Amino acid sequence: MVHTGACIANLLGQGGSRKYHLTWNWLRYFKNDRDRRDLITCGSAAGVAAAFRAPVGGVLFALEEAASWWRSALLWRTFFTTAVVAVVLRALIEFCRSGKCGLFGQGGLIMFDLSSTIPTYTAQDVVAIIVLGIIGGVFGGLFNFLLDRILRAYSIINERGPPFKILLTITISIITSACSYGLPWLAPCTPCPVDAPEECPTIGRSGNFKNFQCPPGHYNGLASLFFNTNDDAIRNLFSSGTEKEFHMSTLFVFFTAIYCLGLVTYGIAVPSGLFIPVILAGATYGRIVGTLLGPISDLDPGLFALLGAASFLGGTMRMTVSVCVILLELTNDLHMLPLVMLVLLISKTIADSFNKGVYDQIVVMKGLPFMEAHAEPFMRHLVAGDVVSGPLISFSGVEKVGNIVHALRITGHNGFPVVDEPPVSEAPELVGLVLRSHLLVLLKGKNFMKEKVKTSGSFVLRRFGAFEFAKPGSGKGLKIEDLDFTDDELEMYVDLHPITNTSPYTVVETMSLAKAAVLFRALGLRHLLVVPKTPGRPPIVGILTRHDFMHEHIHGLFPNLGKSH
């Protein structure tokens, strides 16, 4: 759902899909990086809000996990988005309450209502909960570690082609089905409680006590967990006053199965999430601890299940505020807030000492150029001039078409510095930065000159519309291979001044790399020009891109850096 929300937002940000004739003219206002990023953030917030029926949690999820670059305007926009989601969702639930839309109309905005339990706890309970948090953190860290390994293995398999992908998916599906159907046979049958609030055993599609292979009047605990929707299974685990509902062995088997299935399922070629498996495993774990600690603690196993889910979420996702609010919104149980916060604190701290959060791990593994919010410690020992990449390609203010075409063909750089040289200026002088996409639009216009002279720049206004230089949708931009030039054209000149950004952000080459990284990150830049410290040298030393700040790049340049510290 989160992904779906972000995808829809990205599609809107690209001005709709031209392929499917889904374009709106007003969407062109989103044709720039910043608005598109904001839109995607709002989309993921809307996704969380809709999936968990937790609007405030959605805002916080977007804040804590999705947005790499936070502005106060964004807070208001995501709030607006999720408020609309909440109102629409509420109206649809109201509309569907009579069962018109399947299971959707069941339950209100609150999925797992726990408000019946009484919240008093003693110091003993708090100690028990701290232990729960610590073990939950360890399990969460272990989950991340194992997931990382499994995803690496999967990526090797997936790279071998679609047949392998499908085979892997089928294998995992068969294992999942076998576990779900096979394991309940091992579970003992339990006689139905005499004062059961619901029908027992149920044979329909949704309900608490599943009959499975058991004789009438008995239910199979493991089947009750496996053969339910995930929502119902979580509700079963969270339910209070049902200390005896599940056997210890049942819970152990279910925990192991869900923990392992959650691990192996995530990386396959099926859109699956991490949130629900982690909540399920955590809730089972919490219930196990709650049952074990029954003699010591007076708290209900249902509450332990909630706290167990919190500890697993804290241990894997490493989100605190948003998990807290999402759990709050899922369970409507404010009294537990201090305990949930305590558990999250502990499990996140414990797990942080092992490895990074699961989303960070996935981002690193997919090789996405995601910059850390903070500068890495080793960056303090380097200066910006140390890491500028490769040979610098720069253009003159009025450049020969052939040079530009050649540069665009041989490199993949997205930005080039423009330097005015005599006779255009008195001394070599940095004009600014020109973007590849703008160069391509300019070249396509073929407004070339025979002489190397600076123009007034007015031809750009005459020749091009206001939105031709706007950012195109992904994969839809011009490519240098699409453009053809005659030999005459390649010998002509084009004035780059009108399309040059004359005040790009710059740093001096002696600036600490950590400081440059903070600047780069805080402003959400794509290019950062490095200028020389002393006058009299060429006016530009190099360009820093996101790639230059990455761990791998820097360690490639300075292999001994990590070792000396």
Added chain:
Amino acid sequence: MVHTGACIANLLGQGGSRKYHLTWNWLRYFKNDRDRRDLITCGSAAGVAAAFRAPVGGVLFALEEAASWWRSALLWRTFFTTAVVAVVLRALIEFCRSGKCGLFGQGGLIMFDLSSTIPTYTAQDVVAIIVLGIIGGVFGGLFNFLLDRILRAYSIINERGPPFKILLTITISIITSACSYGLPWLAPCTPCPVDAPEECPTIGRSGNFKNFQCPPGHYNGLASLFFNTNDDAIRNLFSSGTEKEFHMSTLFVFFTAIYCLGLVTYGIAVPSGLFIPVILAGATYGRIVGTLLGPISDLDPGLFALLGAASFLGGTMRMTVSVCVILLELTNDLHMLPLVMLVLLISKTIADSFNKGVYDQIVVMKGLPFMEAHAEPFMRHLVAGDVVSGPLISFSGVEKVGNIVHALRITGHNGFPVVDEPPVSEAPELVGLVLRSHLLVLLKGKNFMKEKVKTSGSFVLRRFGAFEFAKPGSGKGLKIEDLDFTDDELEMYVDLHPITNTSPYTVVETMSLAKAAVLFRALGLRHLLVVPKTPGRPPIVGILTRHDFMHEHIHGLFPNLGKSH
């Protein structure tokens, strides 16, 4: 409480108070701007968390209102702070439940428990709530407008000296007392409901139905609101199933009184807040609307009171997510979340079209140099070079002591550019930025030289301890007036290289001012060096400080700027 939290944090950030011998050595790690700012943010979050018993709301309040500069590490730190607050608060409440600590132990973490009401609403109700939100937004905007006027009047009175301050405070106290005691006489007596859940009438200090001047078996509605703690009054207003408890006239009188008293009380020399008066006024307003709309809407007036409070908070504070979560945590009523969000959206949007949020207004009025998060539109028409302030004072890398002392005496600048000139370097070259506070520490050391030569800088390491250059507590730093120099010393030289920041953030003079403002704001800078675009000129054009980005400064330089657009 918020203020108290921030104050304690600031005190800690200054390394304790030396005056009262409350210093800890480890606190010196906070002796820098960034950590101190973070600490104050955490302090205000803790304040909100403790005041409203709303830990998650505290985090969001800090995020939305207090932090001008957000980092993801800060989120985790504020969460940690408020989690500790929540756990300690819960433990203290548990400890005080038996009444040992006055009113403190009463109630749990949830102050106004509304969870009994049933949340179904129709389209008609939603329309009613939209109207409530619109009017609430208008009232909120009006409140801000009037508060601004009143605070301006008060500041004139307060400037005339302490006697006037005290007189003003006494006057307001008398008016408040007169209203509180006088107005209930006007209210009609109501017979006690036969099925009252509480004692009626109560005469003790806390309770619902106040007897006041009424005959036995009757209660005075207005007295029940005025003579209660604010908590109890709000609980009365929020309470459900009590449609008939308050007369319409009672509510009208109370609303007018509280709205006006809230306005006149805030600016006097007494630590008072805005949150509770606004909630009270809003709740009364909501109850009035709820009672008026009784024939149309089925919703309980108590719910309308909650939504009215939300609309007033949205209209004055202009916070959305944090108000939403604080109300959620105060009332434990998740079912109302979509409606609360809707009301907040509407009232904030309406009020935003009139004026700015109340805290922003107060910041502007107090003349605090607070930079807007976004660049103002007129900044796009200026470049950084346009607004650099006054004559530039720069130092040589090795400067005569007399020049430094003179510069420090005649200006209040906190940062000076350092420029190496021949013969120290080949051409004039910008070395970096030196801070006033560091200069003072260096001058105090009196490590002067007879010759104008560049040193190795090692004397700084020998002479000064690691923390001598750390940021001192406010008002405790060295002053140039404290230092005395002989005429001989003034003729000597000092090497500024060791204390110069050699890679300050710089922008070229032709950069759009809006872009420079974004840089300045995003990185939380204090000084931004402006360098020339073309080579061959002096290597520094000027320094931009926060002051240079302020509206007043820019409009002073370009009086016609606002008019032409």
